[in-house]
Amino acid sequence: MILITGASSGIGKGAAEHLAKIGYRRLSIVARREAKLEEVASTCRQHGAKDVLVLPIDLSAWNDAREAVQQTINYFKRTSIIRILLYMQFNPTFFYTKGLDILICSAGVIPKAIRCPTSDLSYEAFDQTMALNFSCPVAMTIEAIPSLRKTKGNILYISGNGGKPKPLYSITPQNAWNFHPTQATNPCPT
Numbered sequence: 001m002i003l004i005t006g007a008s009s010g011i012g013k014g015a016a017e018h019l020a021k022i023g024y025r026r027l028s029i030v031a032r033r034e035a036k037l038e039e040v041a042s043t044c045r046q047h048g049a050k051d052v053l054v055l056p057i058d059l060s061a062w063n064d065a066r067e068a069v070q071q072t073i074n075y076f077k078r079t080s081i082i083r084i085l086l087y088m089q090f091n092p093t094f095f096y097t098k099g100l101d102i103l104i105c106s107a108g109v110i111p112k113a114i115r116c117p118t119s120d121l122s123y124e125a126f127d128q129t130m131a132l133n134f135s136c137p138v139a140m141t142i143e144a145i146p147s148l149r150k151t152k153g154n155i156l157y158i159s160g161n162g163g164k165p166k167p168l169y170s171i172t173p174q175n176a177w178n179f180h181p182t183q184a185t186n187p188c189p190t
């Protein structure tokens with residue numbers, strides 16, 4: 001089962017549709033625009049996806065980002081149990097998901113403020129960009145780790161290096177790249 005953020009357009013949308021095409025059956029797609037997500041879900045189903053969960057959520061809030069992971073895991077746990085009850089006796093090779101297999105974080109903003117000189121950056125622009133481009137992948141990773149451990153799953157952060165110097169945008173992917181999820185699996189020192 002795969003969770004993809006930023007799936008209503010661009011790279012996230014392309015990833016969801018491609019993964020459905022190459023055989024992934026259970027997808028959870030997240031972004032704010034529900035109608036766009038429904039269109040992507042419909043295309044994924046045409047490509048063969050059996051179960052596509054659409055989650056219209058603003059991921060710039062830490063708790064909502066964690067909630068998106070939790071909702072995905074709970075939803076597929078429930079549908080797995082129903083499938084087991086329905087099919088187990090007819091299909092002995094039936095496989096049900098242990099949890100999240102891949103977390104793909106593609107939701108991101110390139111704010112208009114990126115072209116302004118550093119001295120003109122506003123706190124609001126900085127805060128909004130950090131919230132989605134950096135805090136959101138961190139929050140989702142923390143929430144997803146217990147499930148990813150069970151499946152020996154993977155995390156994929158989609159970001160850029162900022163291209164030409166863009167003071168606000170450039171630091172957010174750099175932060176995401178420097179966040180090593182394995183550190184989060186170690187116990188906190190007391």
Ligand SMILES: NC(=O)c1ccc[n+]([C@@H]2O[C@H](COP(=O)([O-])OP(=O)(O)OC[C@H]3O[C@@H](n4cnc5c(N)ncnc54)[C@H](OP(=O)(O)O)[C@@H]3O)[C@@H](O)[C@H]2O)c1
Nearest residue numbers: 006007008009010011031032033058059060107108159160
């Ligand atoms: N395309 C490129 O050439 C390129 C190059 C380098 C790096 N990148 C990076 O790759 C990532 C994806 O780029 P893209 O080209 O696919 O961008 P995009 O087409 O603009 O897609 C961004 C996605 O993020 C979602 N999103 C934005 N704000 C959100 C929020 N507050 N909560 C939840 N979802 C939100 C958008 O959906 P909603 O509006 O429906 O919420 C959309 O699905 C970005 O981080 C971008 O910086 C892209």
